[in-house]
Amino acid sequence: MKSKRCAQVSQNCVACGCCVKVCPMQAISIWHGVAAQVNLEQCVGCGKCEKECPAGAIVLMERENAQ
Amino acid sequence: MKQKKHWYDFLWIVTPIYLGLGFFNIMFAWLGMIFFSVPLVIAIFGGGKLYCNRYCDRGQFLSLLGTKLKLSRNRPTPRWMVSPIFRYGFLIFFFAMFFQMLFTTYLVGAGAQSLKEFVTLFWTFRLPWHWAYHGTALPTWMAQFAFGFYSLMLTSTLIGILVMLIFKPRSWCVFCPMGTMTQLISKIKVGKMKKNETQARYSCECSCNKTP
Ligand code: SF4
Ligand code: SF4
Ligand code: SF4
Numbered sequence: 001m002k003s004k005r006c007a008q009v010s011q012n013c014v015a016c017g018c019c020v021k022v023c024p025m026q027a028i029s030i031w032h033g034v035a036a037q038v039n040l041e042q043c044v045g046c047g048k049c050e051k052e053c054p055a056g057a058i059v060l061m062e063r064e065n066a067q
Numbered sequence: 068m069k070q071k072k073h074w075y076d077f078l079w080i081v082t083p084i085y086l087g088l089g090f091f092n093i094m095f096a097w098l099g100m101i102f103f104s105v106p107l108v109i110a111i112f113g114g115g116k117l118y119c120n121r122y123c124d125r126g127q128f129l130s131l132l133g134t135k136l137k138l139s140r141n142r143p144t145p146r147w148m149v150s151p152i153f154r155y156g157f158l159i160f161f162f163a164m165f166f167q168m169l170f171t172t173y174l175v176g177a178g179a180q181s182l183k184e185f186v187t188l189f190w191t192f193r194l195p196w197h198w199a200y201h202g203t204a205l206p207t208w209m210a211q212f213a214f215g216f217y218s219l220m221l222t223s224t225l226i227g228i229l230v231m232l233i234f235k236p237r238s239w240c241v242f243c244p245m246g247t248m249t250q251l252i253s254k255i256k257v258g259k260m261k262k263n264e265t266q267a268r269y270s271c272e273c274s275c276n277k278t279p
Contacts (some may be wrong), residue, residue: 056148
């Protein structure tokens with residue numbers, strides 16, 4: 001069953017890749033060195049990336065509101 | 068799921084080795100040019116921020132101190148520090164300092180100034196570093212560059228450690244000039260890529276109405 005929440009990346013992302021390293025589902029990748037990208041299919045909404053992000057660029061949101 | 072360790076996960080060791088070597092012989096500071104050129108070359112050739120994401124010793128070193136050794140307070144990085152104004156402002160400031168350092172090197176090389184045998188911390192405080200320079204057969208401008216470059220590397224590492232202690236382990240990466248520059252290069256490259264794609268879509272000259 002899919003989690004209710006999932007990670008969303010904002011414009012503040014500096015593409016440092018810290019979130020990639022902590023994601024237990026390997027759901028994040030860095031898109032062309034520009035920003036992080038979350039694979040919503042893989043994300044389980046654990047929030048580890050949100051805690052790690054130095055730029056405060058990740059928020060957990062309700063899956064139905066996620067783009 | 069624990070991720071497998073690779074050889075590049077141990078590159079953090081380069082930071083203390085580099086700073087340590089400069090302590091004994093300032094000419095080792097020249098090795099730092101690798102940290103300047105490799106990320107840019109990777110980004111220019113389309114590798115994005117692979118250097119930050121995989122190979123950066125400083126990023127790993129800060130993670131080690133902040134996360135593994137739990138030295139970071141782990142508080143959110145202030146919003147102003149994340150703002151583009153601060154990030155690009157710091158990049159410009161850093162460049163200005165870098166070019167000032169190059170100018171001093173030029174003056175020493177041209178004989179207009181004598182060699183300044185000290186390391187400057189935070190662009191202000193002079194650390195006498197005489198014993199790191201024993202005089203070499205190399206030209207004095209090379210030594211001057213080494214002192215200037217080492218000052219820059221040491222200062223930026225200390226700023227990184229300071230923000231690591233106060234905020235998140237990798238808060239430095241938010242405004243690190245190399246990180247900002249490589250992201251900027253990547254953004255420009257993606258912009259160009261999109262432009263080329265759009266142009267290709269409209270350049271099909273036959274009347275088939277298909278996108279090439
Ligand atoms: S940790 Fe934050 S700033 Fe770094 S890549 Fe992930 S979302 Fe972007
Ligand atoms: S919320 Fe958890 S699973 Fe989802 S991207 Fe972040 S770290 Fe990965
Ligand atoms: S932002 Fe700077 S310190 Fe951080 S990983 Fe990239 S090059 Fe290294």
